[in-house]
Amino acid sequence: MTRSCQRDLFFKQICWLVLLLLSAPCALASPEPVLKLTLHDTIQPVSAGYLERGLAEADRRHAPAVLISLGTPGGLLSSTREMVQAIERSRAPVIIYISPSGSRAGSAGFFLLEAADVAAMAPGTNAGAAHPIVEGRQLDPILKEKIENDALAFLRSYISRRGHNLSAAEDAIRTSKSYSDDEALELNLIDITAPDDATLLRKLDGRQIHRFDGSLQTLYLAGAPIVLLPPSLRERLLSRLANPDLAVLVLVLGALLIYLEFNVPGTIVPGALGTLFIVLALFGLNLLPIHHTAVFLLLAGVAMFLLEAQFPSHGALALAGTLSFTAGLMTLVDGPIPEQRVHTSTAVAAGLGFGCISFLLAWIALRARRSKVLTGPETMIGAIAIVRTSAIEDQSGRDFQVEIRGELWEARVISEDLSPPLPNSEVRVKAVEGLMLLVEPVRHKAQHNTSTVDPE
Template identity: 35%
Template sequence: MLRLRKSILTVLLAVFTLLGCVAGPSLSAEKTALVVSVPMEGVVGVSLENYLDEAFAYAAEEKAALVVIGLDTPGGLVTSMRGMSQKILSASIPVAVWVGPPGARAASAGAFLVMAAHVAAMAPGTNIGAAHPVTASGQDVPDKELSRKITNDLAAQMRSLAEERGRNAEVAASMVLNSVSLTAREAMEIRVIDTVTPDLPSLLKWADGRKVRVGTVDVVLDLKRYEIRTFEMSPRLRALHFISRPDVAYLMLTLGILAIVFEVLTPGGFVMGTAGAVMALIGAYGLRMLPFNWAGIILLVAGIIVLVLDLVVGGIGVLSLFGLASLVVGSLVLFRAPGGELLNVSVGFMAGITLTLGAFFILAAGAVWRSTRNRVTSGQEGMVQGEGVVVEDLAPGGFVSCHGEVWKAVSEGGERISKGTRVRVVRTDGLLLHVRKVEGENLEEKGAGHK
């Protein structure tokens, strides 16, 4: 009987041990999956590229199961788009790009990032596409042959990304070739994206159990239990992202150059020059993150210098017109450079800045010109033809009171002029006034007669 009990206990122990070995993986599979949320908003550029690098490093360190990029962009740099697409393609962690929240867009360069993702999703009320290459001013590339080469190159890249992820390659390429833009529902119906979900939890619920290919390995997403951590952009990258916006970089550079030119032409302080140097440096650093044309920089500087010179030389606004023309041309070609084919700069903003500066300088030049026609009423030149009173007999030298000040004076012709006589300034010789007696009564004699 004792032996039978021992045998039963041994069998039960073996069964529980076997069950533990079988159940072990199931229990571990129920662990919470980490999902790293990476919100990306604004122009695709160097700052967002660096942000993506930091997000991927954090996700790898924390052993995340999925990285979700929340995208809302009008487009950006071709170079940054290519770099970010390559990082997504070579990522060791599954990457989902969700265009959201409702009202967001994945235009131009953003469409490439959506195509590169393992999971492509959009929120209702969003749109994707319009990836045809343009100049920074929003116009087509002027050189037809160059435009054809750039367009075909980008279309091939878009087609390749779509084929890699099993999506509709022809429609994806038409976003580049024909500037096709799609709503979220349209994109899902023709297999440009994988799903339409209103928020991140809905996306994770849809993605749970789905298989994606990461590198050469098929990975099944296990998102039954998950924890979402948002990886925010660092303050350094936030500042860089702000100043690398084309409109901000243009404004800082223009105001900085203007302040420096004013400081050089009207020395005597340091506030204007220091502020100008800081703004110019910020603008230059922002331009370093953007494709820019040196000809545009030169035209901007020349235009501002000509505008200021028109004020200095007392022109009538002709130079201001030339300076304004230089400023306009410089603004238009500033961001027209290789790499900026998907960068759309606000032409309205740049036109507003240019017109404001031009109007200011033309009005100021007009005021300077009008002032040169007025009679001088201050300084030594303003004394000529002015009247005064002798305060000390001129024999022929003495002193007169003119414009509320006492001046050393000498009578014209050497005649003696007594105290209290009204005189008129004929000319000046340094600080010496040459005066002539005004015909009339002597003020002192007139006062004595009243007594």
Template identity: 40%
Template sequence: MRIRSGQWCMRCFANRFFCRRWLYLLGFVLCPCEFAFAQSSVVLSLKLDGTINPATAQYVHRGIEQAVQQRAEAVLIHLNTPGGLLESTRQIVGDMLDAPLPVIVYVSPAGAHAGSAGVFVTLAAHLAAMAPGTNLGAAHPVSMGEQVDSVMNAKITNDAAAFIRTIAEKRNRNFSWAEQAVRNSVAITETEALHEHVIDLIADQDADLLRKADGKRVVLAGGDTITLHTAHAILQPLPMTTTEEILSLISDPNVAYVLLLLGMFGILFELYNPGGVLPGIIGVICLIVAFYAMNALPVNYAGVGLIIFSVILFVLEIKIASHGALALGGIISLLLGSMMLIKPDSSFDVVRLSWSVILFSVVLTAVFFFVVIGIGLKAQQLKPVTGIQGMIGERGKALTDLSPAGDVLVHGERWHAVAEGGPIAEGEIVEVIRVDNLTLHVRSVASSS
């Protein structure tokens, strides 16, 4: 059947008309979903639970960079720290002040606190919040080992006070209280912090924090003022990588100190017992990891030198009869080196060697060298009991007359022997004085006595 051109045009028009109606209807249905999707934002969540060290500084830097790449609404840092390294704190604060998006610091959960370096991080946030039952403060820098004089202590305190005052003024917070936290180690609760204009709000949980932060206006590094839209934001956790977790663990000066001692012990044990292999491998690994950790810590290499010198003194005590003088010098050197291992002008109070770890290490080191290596060296000095050299000093019986050569019975075996010091009659008891190839040189026990 032929179709007229007019009929074909009418059918095309009808098909196009109905297709457009279905497209309009589909767009009307999907429009609210698309609008809701566009309104949902992402807040990247970081967790700082423990001391502030180079690993945590790297973690925060990576988190801010990833949030910028994802076009996140903000970065949320859950903070619970007793303090940490000043250099790492400066890196974190610098990243927060220069961040192109809002950074929210939330001292949580209940019972958490932001002490020492944590105060600097909290005050540097665009929006600072605390959970009920938390506290903030006590940011006075202290010594991490050796004592410092009053002039050096004043320099350290003044530098930290100027640093925290700059942060507080930048974020329009109570810089007077911030300076008191450094100079007088004052601390406050979450309600007092809100009243003193140190933080911006108190929130029970993450959802409550995001709801209360919604609509807040913050000023970014470039001077732009933006409004937070976090009421319906999706919280996306960003955990530490395995490398950052390992670095955070070994950044503890107590762990680095123990690894240093274990490394030296392992290598020394391998040198005194060649062929063990495993102690040497473990020692080298421990030393490399220890030096890697110390590269991230404010290490005083005079302390490292004293620790190595103490090991040398312990070894000399075993080889030289000094009546304990070298051992006493080794103990004193190890104590002084341990106290000086961490520089006293680069941290807030938690980053230091524990006295319990130092004392335990000193006692264990003394026992190790006096008992273990001492026994090993004494065993090496014992006369051989097997092989040809083990024949020296052994006694036997002359089977023939030795004038000077003959045969003897030693260890139940017949040996060719040569008499020294005079002829030996058959049946006499002889003693081996040396071995020349397979010939024994003997002497009569009766004549020698």
């Protein structure tokens, strides 16, 4: 081999080595992680805020997809619309996965499932039963039909773009039909089934999906790590307060503490804690649909308790207040599903507890106002004192000293026609004027001899 050929071969080897070194970081670099959100609660404004925050974070991280583990009985249609709009605007493809086994996507959850770029279900899950419900009122047939048609139009606005079965989806609204994972896959309501997250991403790798804007996108998810984005502390707190039962209990506890502050003024701590609990309860109830008639029932109940404390009615006002307060609690939250309403047992227990404790506090306060003063000079009124000195020589000649409760006090007979009592005699305190006791002598009944004498 000539020297020039050796140089050419050496040069080619160097070039291949440089290319290998340059391509090594690209080959060794792991794919971008998939961001995972968990929505296992009722659909309400806190859920919508968490989803929007997660999609924005996925956009910031340039995540190849967002995986949403969903399990919900349903929720508010207004929050559902916000979440569907956020999914449609998302830069990263959204995969909604009903998991784990035993979970469901009922009512509002079915709308979210059909809005996703990829709809998936785990074995043993179900979805559907999406007929809209307006709780707490009897709907006119025309109004009921309008609400149903509005929900159907909302579903049709995006389900055809996802390539899913429109007829089967409409049955979930019109007849509240629910589908298992196998039925949903067979009817083309979902795209895939998988037992776990890793299997789901592996099955989706290389699949081409239709985005909401009509564009096609291929998913590259093989080996992609999954990073969980948990709800923030604020979202967890608000999610708990959005539970109607908990919000009602916090509200009642706050009202009791404030009522205690009014009955025992100056304690400060009950009033401060009660105000905090009331604010937290109102914060949570603000996230829920409130029945305004129930608010008036609650206010009427509180007013009756206050009137009972001021104008005793032998318990009639307290009983009426308890009934009004309990009825208000039972109808306070006008949610579309049972999970977003106050349970009857919770309302009855809270209402009766509030009524009994409020009546007890009012009764204690009334007894305290009617009882005699137990401290101060007024407690000596009606007590017996012992005269220790004779009358002091002055203009009236009626002032003297008495001993009562181990103390010496100046005393004066209240009636001018009575002479000053003698030392060691007893007097009764009738009034107190400053440091002077107004007294009157104690007249002991004379003992009569009950024996008889024979006149003879």
